[in-house]
Amino acid sequence: MNILMLGIFTGNVFDGDEVLAYGFEQLGHTVTKINYRKTAFINLKLLQLCKRYDLLLIGKGESIEPFVLKRIKIPKILWYGDQRDTVQKWVLRRIKYVDLFLHTTAGKRLNEYYTLSKTPSSFFMVPCQPNLYNDSLEYKNDIFFSGSPLSSLGDFVRKDVLLSLSNRDNFKWFGKDPNSVIQGMAYSSEMTASKILVSVNHFNNYLKYSSDRIIHYSAAGFTISYNIPGFRDLFTHIPTFDTVESMQDLIDFYLNNSKEREALKALIIHETRSKYNPKSICRYILDLIIKKRSTMYPQFDYLS
Incomplete structure (x- = not known):
């Protein structure tokens, strides 16, 4: 065709x-x-x-x-x-x-x-495009997010999540300002070199809606996501959170329990790359x- x-x-x-x-x-x-x-x-x-x-x-x-x-x-x-x-x-x-x-x-x-x-x-x-990821990279980031600065677009969830994460010394936010925007293979490398990728949208209350971020992240590494409606119909293994407090608890647990994190990471990556x-x-x-x-x-x- x-x-x-x-x-x-x-x-x-x-x-x-x-x-x-x-x-x-x-x-x-x-x-x-x-x-x-x-x-x-x-x-x-x-x-x-x-x-x-x-x-x-x-x-x-x-x-x-x-x-x-x-x-x-x-x-x-x-x-x-x-x-x-x-x-x-x-x-x-x-x-x-x-x-x-x-x-x-x-x-x-x-x-x-x-x-x-x-x-x-x-x-x-x-x-997702699986051949865009280098799975052999060593970790250099603990917690990763990529996205534009805070704005009035959407609901309050993204703002609350990013403000909370910004209080952590081990949080890496690409796109917070124009000088930190990354694209292409640089974006891929930072994702795969991060222990935990946090997915949250501008809008978090529409059925099954996520930005492309959830696909990019879950094809790259261990991902946690805000629990949007219908999320579990799409992804089987990604841990979800409903509040800033439950997000921080997930992050602390999986940073301190690498064996569990790495086992779940393999399942997350396999599902996204094979299904989507x-x-x-x-x-x-x-x-x-x-x-x-x-x-x-x-x-x-x-x-x-």
Whole structure:
């Protein structure tokens, strides 16, 4: 299959668009990647471009006009990984004209998009790419988090967690300021060289929603996560916490009990890499667009 992908391709190997492209290529498909934000007159070019392809996959796509999507004849998929307080009207206007909508949130929010658009819609997770990790690195960090500075976006959980962790001398926070942002293989190395990776989102109360962070972390090493709704449907082994106090207790226990931590780490990594790898996730996506169904991920909500 000849696939055209429009996304935010920046060269960062951990970006969702890049990992999905890799997955389709691993399945034997030909992929053309276009950064729509850096392509002049993309809406004028798209109709002609699509005549050369069998499938169009759009990541986010705020610059792609709905009237253009309506006129494209090949199968179209749009995936959206952000979380916001309300249904995003700009997303809704676009997914009305695609054949499949993929979202990293399940439950009520996914149902809202499906009900309003009438477009087949599925929860999904951006996959991990196992070959991006060097498992032989020695530890140099005790506690790891990567993410932007505190803001008013989302709920209070992330703020409370990061403020609490910041009181610990052994906490490493990448992205707290512009000078500490890491990407690509530097990001991978810091994750795999950390004893405990802490996952928490801006939004922590939407069914099954996590940022890509949970996939990146759990493919890299020992991870603990805030207990979002539906989390255990997705991950079997990752320890979860509901409060700052229970998080600190988990951290103290697993820092002081390396044997238990390392045994659980192996289970966590194996589950994420075997279950949520690029080939499997991309095969699931193709099942939905071609067969209109899939048995691969019963834990993924699919509405049609």
